[in-house]
Structure formats: structure tokens, C-alpha cells
Amino acid sequence: MQNLLFDFLAKYVSLTEEEKNALVSLNIFHSVKKGTILLEEGQRSKEGYFVLKGCIRTYYLIDGEERTTDFYTEMDVLTPTCVINKTPSEYYVSCVEDCILTISNSDMEAEVNSKFPKFETVCRILSEELLAKERIDFDEFKISSPEKRYLSLLQKRPDLIQRVPQHQLASYLGIKPQSLSRLRARILEKK
Amino acid sequence: MQNLLFDFLAKYVSLTEEEKNALVSLNIFHSVKKGTILLEEGQRSKEGYFVLKGCIRTYYLIDGEERTTDFYTEMDVLTPTCVINKTPSEYYVSCVEDCILTISNSDMEAEVNSKFPKFETVCRILSEELLAKERIDFDEFKISSPEKRYLSLLQKRPDLIQRVPQHQLASYLGIKPQSLSRLRARILEKK
DNA sequence: TTTACTTTTTAACTTTAGTGAACGAGTTCC
DNA sequence: GGAACTCGTTCACTAAAGTTAAAAAGTAAA
Numbered sequence: 302m303q304n305l306l307f308d309f310l311a312k313y314v315s316l317t318e319e320e321k322n323a324l325v326s327l328n329i330f331h332s333v334k335k336g337t338i339l340l341e342e343g344q345r346s347k348e349g350y351f352v353l354k355g356c357i358r359t360y361y362l363i364d365g366e367e368r369t370t371d372f373y374t375e376m377d378v379l380t381p382t383c384v385i386n387k388t389p390s391e392y393y394v395s396c397v398e399d400c401i402l403t404i405s406n407s408d409m410e411a412e413v414n415s416k417f418p419k420f421e422t423v424c425r426i427l428s429e430e431l432l433a434k435e436r437i438d439f440d441e442f443k444i445s446s447p448e449k450r451y452l453s454l455l456q457k458r459p460d461l462i463q464r465v466p467q468h469q470l471a472s473y474l475g476i477k478p479q480s481l482s483r484l485r486a487r488i489l490e491k492k
Numbered sequence: 493m494q495n496l497l498f499d500f501l502a503k504y505v506s507l508t509e510e511e512k513n514a515l516v517s518l519n520i521f522h523s524v525k526k527g528t529i530l531l532e533e534g535q536r537s538k539e540g541y542f543v544l545k546g547c548i549r550t551y552y553l554i555d556g557e558e559r560t561t562d563f564y565t566e567m568d569v570l571t572p573t574c575v576i577n578k579t580p581s582e583y584y585v586s587c588v589e590d591c592i593l594t595i596s597n598s599d600m601e602a603e604v605n606s607k608f609p610k611f612e613t614v615c616r617i618l619s620e621e622l623l624a625k626e627r628i629d630f631d632e633f634k635i636s637s638p639e640k641r642y643l644s645l646l647q648k649r650p651d652l653i654q655r656v657p658q659h660q661l662a663s664y665l666g667i668k669p670q671s672l673s674r675l676r677a678r679i680l681e682k683k
Numbered sequence: 684t685t686t687a688c689t690t691t692t693t694a695a696c697t698t699t700a701g702t703g704a705a706c707g708a709g710t711t712c713c
Numbered sequence: 714g715g716a717a718c719t720c721g722t723t724c725a726c727t728a729a730a731g732t733t734a735a736a737a738a739g740t741a742a743a
Binding site: 692694 | 720724727728731733734735740741
């Protein structure tokens with residue numbers, strides 16, 4: 302399982318055995334059960350997540366209703382907004398499935414960054430890439446109708462549609478579950 | 493004008509005179525006329541922008557129609573996706589108003605980063621913050637109706653509504669100009 | 684298996700956005 | 714001044730999403 306992390310990092314920088322050992326000794330690998338809530342609204346967490354296996358989601362609780370905004374699956378990184386801004390969290394993070402995650406602490410990361418400048422470079426490049434990806438996703442969301450968004454999701458992340466409940470997918474697409482159901486029926490009709 | 497940049501950077505790191513001079517000697521300050529296109533679809537640019545004064549916007553050209561996805565005003569940073577991913581650009585960047593910008597080159601930045609490790613830290617923190625901001629904006633967009641988005645824009649960036657044409661604002665809100673017009677009339681009625 | 688619960692679908696109705704066309708107010712350019 | 718444009722608004726009509734409620738399907742627990 303550790304190798305998944307090292308393979309991922311290898312895309313950005315080559316690590317020595319010493320550096321790998323330093324990472325392993327931090328004891329960041331965790332198994333987490335489906336349904337576990339990793340972060341709650343109002344908490345001041347410093348934890349960041351890297352998904353080795355499984356799926357986690359972020360959601361807001363608005364008028365007692367869950368509004369899912371994102372899913373993170375294998376090889377995805379999630380550093381919650383509250384960790385970066387050092388503010389209480391506005392949303393929840395929970396496990397859609399049983400997961401294997403690395404859970405790291407931002408203090409710990411700062412320490413590693415100063416000890417191994419390589420990691421700072423990895424973090425910078427990764428942040429830039431994630432920002433670029435987020436922008437593209439946002440742009441595409443803005444210029445698409447809900448139906449186009451769903452069809453594009455079918456192309457890009459077909460696994461999500463299988464492994465995630467429809468009502469969570471719906472708010473991810475910016476619509477109500479009923480509308481998603483209708484929209485899917487409409488698409489099937491057309492074929 | 494240079495001080496605006498240094499004040500901005502001071503939020504992240506304190507610079508020595510030597511470092512400031514190194515930045516100035518790069519000759520990155522530019523005046524640009526309204527309507528100037530800074531980046532075109534298909535180009536492989538390496539330029540990043542920091543807005544000292546004015547407003548620039550990103551837009552896609554779809555079926556001959558402009559779809560505006562973002563505006564960058566005073567103290568905003570724009571590193572186009574194509575610069576980060578080293579791919580041809582999928583969108584345009586142009587000046588909504590006469591602007592004063594810093595225009596930097598990613599090769600140049602890499603050089604500065606290796607010469608002054610401080611800058612790498614600034615870039616990392618800035619990327620992380622921008623990513624956090626982008627996520628929040630995207631989340632808010634997903635969980636809001638066009639009307640709520642407009643009202644929230646009125647709160648958060650009232651200047652934009654004054655300085656930017658309605659049809660550009662409309663696609664920024666994810667709707668057609670006619671819908672924005674109608675939506676505004678609806679809001680006025682309610683009052 | 685039965686019960687309880689959650690999720691998804693369907694339906695009827697309301698509200699809002701998309702579409703195409705037209706109009707008037709401003710610009711710019713001969 | 715008049716022609717050609719752009720921009721914002723309005724209108725009539727169509728299409729799609731929101732809302733409320735209920736039925737159907739699926740899941741988990743007793």
C-alpha cells in the first residue's frame with residue numbers, strides 16, 4: 302500500500318530511501334470504515350487526506366439537508382479549506398466506502414518541508430496542478446447544462462456513478478435528486 | 493506601483509532590498525490597453541499575470557460565442573491553466589479595462605525560485621490559498637441558484653457589476669444574458 | 684420473512700432558464 | 714445625418730429544474 306504513495310510522489314520527485322523511511326516513520330497510513338466522519342462542520346482540523354483506496358466526500362449541511370460538493374477517490378488529495386485557512390470548517394468530510402488513507406497533519410508537513418526542501422517543491426507543484434484542475438472543472442460546470450454535466454461525468458468518472466448514491470451525485474451536479482432521475486430517463490429515451 | 497506588489501508579497505514573506513531589486517530588474521511591469529488579448533486559444537503561453545490595476549477576464553469561444561468564466565481585478569493572480577499543464581490554451585484572456593499588470597514567465601519564475609527559496613514558499617502558500625478559495629467559490633456555485641449567485645456577487649464583488657458588461661456577467665453566473673436581465677427585474681419587483 | 688428504513692422513481696404543478704425575435708438606446712464610422 | 718453595430722431589455726413560447734407528495738424498489742435488521 303505504501304508503494305502507491307511512493308509511486309504517486311515519484312511523478313513529482315525522486316525520493317531516497319532515507320526520505321521514504323522518514324515518511325513511513327510518521328505513521329500516516331490508516332484504514333477507515335464506510336460512514337466514518339473524518340471532519341465535522343465547525344471543527345478546526347489540521348488533517349489532510351490522500352486516498353489510497355476507497356472514496357470520501359465533502360458535503361455541507363444546509364437546512365438539515367446534505368449538499369455534496371465533491372468526491373475524492375484513488376490517488377486524490379484533499380486538504381480541506383479549513384486546514385489551509387486555519388478557520389472552522391464549513392463542511393463535513395465522510396467515507397462513502399471503506400477506505401485506506403494517509404492522514405497527515407499540517408504541522409507535521411511544515412516540519413517535513415523544512416527538513417526536506419524537496420517536499421516543498423512537490424507541494425507547490427501539486428497545489429498548482431490541483432488549482433489548474435479545479436479551475437477547468439469549474440469552467441466546465443459554468444458553461445454546461447445539468448444534462449451535459451451528467452454526460453461528461455459518465456465519460457470522465459464512470460466509476461463514480463456506480464459507487465455513489467444518486468442523491469449525492471445530484472447535488473454534485475448542482476441539481477435535486479428528482480431532476481437527476483428525470484434527466485436520466487430523458488437520456489435513455491433519446492437513445 | 494511596484495509597492496503594491498511588494499505590499500502584497502509582504503503578506504507572505506519579508507523581502508530584503510536585494511530580493512526586491514532582483515524582482516524589479518526582471519522588468520515585469522506593463523501597461524496594457526482595454527481590449528488587448530493577452531492569451532489566445534491554442535497558444536502555448538508561459539505567462540502569468542498579477543493585476544495591479546484594472547480587470548482582465550478569461551473566456552471560452554464556443555460556437556462563435558464568448559463564455560466568460562472568470563474576472564481578475566486588483567491584487568488577483570492569474571496563472572493560466574495552459575502554463576501549469578504545458579498544454580495549448582483552451583481559453584482566451586483579455587483586458588476588460590486599461591490595466592497595469594506584472595507579466596512573468598514560468599521559466600523566469602523557476603529560476604527565481606531556485607535562487608531565492610523564499611519565493612518557492614510564497615508560491616506554495618499562494619497556490620494553496622488560491623485552491624482553497626477556488627474550491628469555496630465552486631462549492632457555493634454548486635449549491636446556489638442563479639438568483640442566489642447574483643445576490644451573493646452583489647455582496648462580494650459589487651464593483652464587478654458596475655465595471656463589467658452584463659452579457660459577460662451572465663455567463664460568469666452560468667446563465668444567458670436574457671435570463672440575467674429577467675432575474676434582475678424579478679429582484680427589483682420583490683423589493 | 685416481516686418490518687423498518689433508505690433510496691430511487693414517478694407524477695402533477697410551479698417556477699425559472701433557454702430560445703428566437705424584436706425594439707430602443709448608445710456607439711462608431713462613413 | 715444615416716448605416717451598421719453592439720448592448721441591454723422585453724416578449725412569447727418551449728424546455729427543464731424546483732417542489733410536494735406518493736409509490737416502487739432496494740437494503741438492513743429483527
